[in-house]
Amino acid sequence: MRFEEFMAARLPALLRYATALSGNRAEADDVVQEALTRALVRWGRIGRLEEPYAYVRTMVTNEFLSRQRRRRFWLVPLDRHDRAEPPPPQGGGDLWSRLETLPRQQRVVLVLRFYEGLSDDEIAEVLGCRGGTVRGYASRALATLRVELANEGVLS
Numbered sequence: 580m581r582f583e584e585f586m587a588a589r590l591p592a593l594l595r596y597a598t599a600l601s602g603n604r605a606e607a608d609d610v611v612q613e614a615l616t617r618a619l620v621r622w623g624r625i626g627r628l629e630e631p632y633a634y635v636r637t638m639v640t641n642e643f644l645s646r647q648r649r650r651r652f653w654l655v656p657l658d659r660h661d662r663a664e665p666p667p668p669q670g671g672g673d674l675w676s677r678l679e680t681l682p683r684q685q686r687v688v689l690v691l692r693f694y695e696g697l698s699d700d701e702i703a704e705v706l707g708c709r710g711g712t713v714r715g716y717a718s719r720a721l722a723t724l725r726v727e728l729a730n731e732g733v734l735s
Contacts, residue, residue, distance in 0.1 A: 582622045599690045600643045602679040614638040637705045685720035
């Protein structure tokens with residue numbers, strides 16, 4: 580598969596994924612652009628993989644996580660994009676804003692599990708950790724969300 584073919588087929592999915600992680604369209608654009616720039620350089624090897632999307636998704640995840648260690652610049656989007664936005668919140672109302680309050684690792688685990696539909700072992704492979712670590716992140720994240728919802732009287 581050529582890089583251009585991959586981009587045409589998978590760019591919208593990568594942008595939706597990055598937007599779900601970051602909660603910010605401008606940051607998602609930057610994360611995906613940086614990951615794809617690195618992927619292009621290595622495309623000879625990545626393109627031969629059985630599932631290049633999984634590899635590039637891992638690159639997007641790592642780029643998102645590494646941004647917390649770098650100096651942060653606030654970006655203002657200059658125009659609206661025609662690209663796909665994350666799905667609108669359903670049921671929980673402000674679910675996406677609640678996800679933004681979680682630590683990045685926990686947020687990544689929840690998005691990979693519930694938005695991308697990956698198993699704990701697949702998430703562990705993306706994050707480069709063990710399945711138990713993934714389950715721990717998920718447990719702490721869900722517990723935090725449960726406490727917040729209970730405090731607001733949403734859960735009884």
